[in-house]
Structures are given as C-alpha cells and as structure tokens.
Amino acid sequence: MIGRVLLASVLALQVPMVPAAAQAACDPPRGTLQVGESWAQKLLDPKRLWSLSTGSGVPVAIVDSGVDLQHPQIRLAGRADLTGKGYQDCVGHGTAVAGIIGAQYMQGVLFYGMAPGARLLSYKQTDSATGGDPTLLSRAIKAAADQGAKVINVSIKTGDQPALKAAVEYAIAKDAVVVAAAGNVQKEDGTPTPAYPGAYDGVLAVGAAKQDGGLAEFSNVKTPVGVLGPGQGITATWTGRAYFKDLEGTSYATPYVAGTAALVRARFPTLDQAQVRQRIIATANGATGEGKGAGMVNPMMALSAVLPYEPANAPVVAPPPPSPLPASAVAKVAPVDHDAIDLAVLIAGSALGAALLVAVARIMIPMGRRRGWRAGRDE
Numbered sequence: 001m002i003g004r005v006l007l008a009s010v011l012a013l014q015v016p017m018v019p020a021a022a023q024a025a026c027d028p029p030r031g032t033l034q035v036g037e038s039w040a041q042k043l044l045d046p047k048r049l050w051s052l053s054t055g056s057g058v059p060v061a062i063v064d065s066g067v068d069l070q071h072p073q074i075r076l077a078g079r080a081d082l083t084g085k086g087y088q089d090c091v092g093h094g095t096a097v098a099g100i101i102g103a104q105y106m107q108g109v110l111f112y113g114m115a116p117g118a119r120l121l122s123y124k125q126t127d128s129a130t131g132g133d134p135t136l137l138s139r140a141i142k143a144a145a146d147q148g149a150k151v152i153n154v155s156i157k158t159g160d161q162p163a164l165k166a167a168v169e170y171a172i173a174k175d176a177v178v179v180a181a182a183g184n185v186q187k188e189d190g191t192p193t194p195a196y197p198g199a200y201d202g203v204l205a206v207g208a209a210k211q212d213g214g215l216a217e218f219s220n221v222k223t224p225v226g227v228l229g230p231g232q233g234i235t236a237t238w239t240g241r242a243y244f245k246d247l248e249g250t251s252y253a254t255p256y257v258a259g260t261a262a263l264v265r266a267r268f269p270t271l272d273q274a275q276v277r278q279r280i281i282a283t284a285n286g287a288t289g290e291g292k293g294a295g296m297v298n299p300m301m302a303l304s305a306v307l308p309y310e311p312a313n314a315p316v317v318a319p320p321p322p323s324p325l326p327a328s329a330v331a332k333v334a335p336v337d338h339d340a341i342d343l344a345v346l347i348a349g350s351a352l353g354a355a356l357l358v359a360v361a362r363i364m365i366p367m368g369r370r371r372g373w374r375a376g377r378d379e
Contacts, residue, residue, distance in 0.1 A: 099237025114259025
C-alpha cells in the first residue's frame with residue numbers, strides 16, 4: 001500500500017534519459033543548432049493561421065521544468081520558481097513545451113510556435129526529469145490562475161491528489177483552459193491507469209498521434225482524451241539556444257493543443273473556458289477508438305468554423321457578405337427617342353442626296369463647258 005502511494009505521488013515528464021549526475025549538475029541533454037521543419041509543423045501549418053489569430057495578448061502558463069531564458073525564439077512575459085533552485089531549465093522539457101506553444105518566427109529558422117503572440121508565463125515546479133512534488137504542481141497551477149492565465153499547459157502526469165484536484169477546479173473557476181497530457185505508458189508500467197490532472201473533469205486531456213495519424217503506442221488510453229496532438233518525431237526548442245529532434249510523448253502533444261487554445265481565446269474573446277474546449281473538440285478531425293478522443297486537433301477549423309450552438313454574442317468568424325451596390329452605381333438605360341431617330345435618318349438621307357448631286361455636277365459641268373453649253377445631237 002505504501003509503495004502504491006509513493007508511486008502515485010511521482011510526477012512524470014517525458015524527456016530523453018540522462019544520468020542522474022548530469023541532472024544534478026543542471027546539464028540537460030545537448031541539442032542541435034540545425035533544425036528542419038517537422039511533420040507536425042507541416043500538418044498544422046501555424047503560419048497559415050496567423051492571418052486569423054496569433055494568440056495576441058493571451059496569457060499562457062507553462063507549468064513545467066522552467067524555460068531557457070536565453071533562447072532567441074522564446075520571450076517570457078513572466079516567470080516563477082517554486083523549487084527554490086533558480087529559473088534555469090535543467091531538464092529541457094519546459095523549454096521544448098514553451099517553444100511549441102509560442103516560439104517567435106525568425107527568418108531562415110524552420111521552427112516556430114503555434115501562437116507567437118501569446119504571453120508566455122513560466123512556472124517552474126520541478127528540477128528533475130524523473131520526478132517532482134505534486135504539492136508544487138498544485139501551487140503552480142493555482143498561482144497561474146491567480147495571475148490571470150487563460151490557458152494553463154500541464155505536460156505532466158501524476159496520481160489523483162486532493163490538493164491537485166482543488167487547484168485544477170480553482171483554475172477552471174477562474175476561466176482558465178487547463179490542457180494536460182494524457183500520460184505515457186511504458187511496458188514496465190503494467191496496467192495503465194488514468195493520469196492526472198488530465199483525467200479531472202473540465203480538463204482538456206491530450207493524447208499523442210504519430211505521423212500516419214494513428215494513436216502512438218505509448219499514449220495512455222485510460223485517461224479521457226479530448227483530442228490528439230502530434231506526439232512522435234517532434235522537433236522543438238531546447239536549452240543552450242538549441243533545438244531537439246525526435247522527441248516523443250503526450251507531453252509534447254499537449255502544447256500543440258494549448259497553443260491552439262491561445263489562438264481561439266484571442267479570436268473569440270467572449271467564449272469562456274468550457275466553450276473554448278468545446279470548440280477545439282468539435283472541430284477536431286474526427287476519430288474512433290479508445291484514447292483518440294475527437295481526433296487530431298485542427299487549428300484552422302477551430303478558428304474558422306461557425307458553430308450554431310455558440311452564444312449569440314460570439315464573434316462571427318465568416319466575413320460578412322459584401323454590401324449590395326447602390327442603385328445609383330449602375331446607369332439606367334435611356335428610353336428610345338423616336339423623334340431623334342427620324343431626324344437622324346432625314347439628315348443622313350439629305351447628306352447622301354447632296355453627295356450624289358455633287359458627284360453628278362462634277363461630271364456634267366466639264367462636259368457642258370466642252371460643248372459650249374449646247375445640247376447634244378442625235379447621230
């Protein structure tokens with residue numbers, strides 16, 4: 001029984017495995033400076049969305065391992081360290097999540113975030129890749145809600161905890177969209193169980209999809225998934241002003257959905273958190289099967305679909321039809337003037353007759369002069 005309680009209290013981040021000594025020295029895995037465009041970015045195509053929304057001004061909290069403050073594509077609007085060990089990301093996980101949500105577009109760099117206009121808020125609640133304290137997780141979620149975060153990304157799984165549940169309910173009551181990972185299941189884990197906070201009511205839980213659109217083998221099917229996000233073969237920002245390739249996990253699928261939530265909140269500011277979740281789920285690509293929810297998140301549809309059941313005061317997504325042209329814009333056809341036509345015919349006939357007379361005169365006058373104006377004789 002004690003062993004089970006301890007296991008439920010461990011927080012799990014999905015990051016590349018490194019020796020414990022390296023973690024203690026705050027030395028995350030080394031990334032790369034060369035980055036290509038991943039299949040996930042090609043599929044969701046964030047740049048195509050930015051004419052509709054960039055997530056401008058929406059506060060998005062990243063409850064994670066911290067964020068690399070020196071990465072050129074990441075701009076934080078706020079940060080907090082609940083570990084007491086400093087703001088630095090000693091894992092790399094939080095930096096990757098932050099980049100997927102809101103990395104800035106840079107000329108010549110083939111990686112960028114879903115919602116570059118969002119205000120990124122980092123809440124560091126762990127300094128380890130292998131565990132963490134659920135109490136700090138709960139405190140971070142509550143603190144993010146108190147600071148007005150409208151989207152809270154929790155790419156972490158743990159067991160059911162009263163304090164964690166209370167923090168999630170508190171954030172939802174504050175109108176925050178809580179987006180959480182469905183959790184990864186490894187063979188050694190045995191029978192999968194629901195992951196929290198993803199399994200709590202009101203949370204948008206995210207499963208992981210692979211490149212062919214199918215459910216990744218590790219994606220937890222016991223958590224009530226709302227939608228899927230790309231979760232295998234992922235490229236993202238990393239510590240050391242670098243990038244990391246071939247990341248996998250529901251924790252990397254989650255920020256794609258959190259970024260979409262930021263885009264939706266900016267475009268539809270009158271929708272509450274439940275309506276934002278409903279819109280994201282309703283516009284997903286559709287899927288059947290356990291652990292797939294409504295299917296792959298579809299940001300373009302989430303931003304452009306007109307849902308008839310949304311409140312009447314919600315913004316209209318489709319552009320209004322063009323205004324009809326005023327009656328004066330097209331000249332009316334003038335009525336037929338028969339008198340003018342008759343006059344024109346008379347004038348034309350007179351001109352033709354005059355022309356004939358002139359032609360005849362030019363022939364007859366010279367002949368008359370040669371004969372001295374005498375009448376011709378019959379031969």
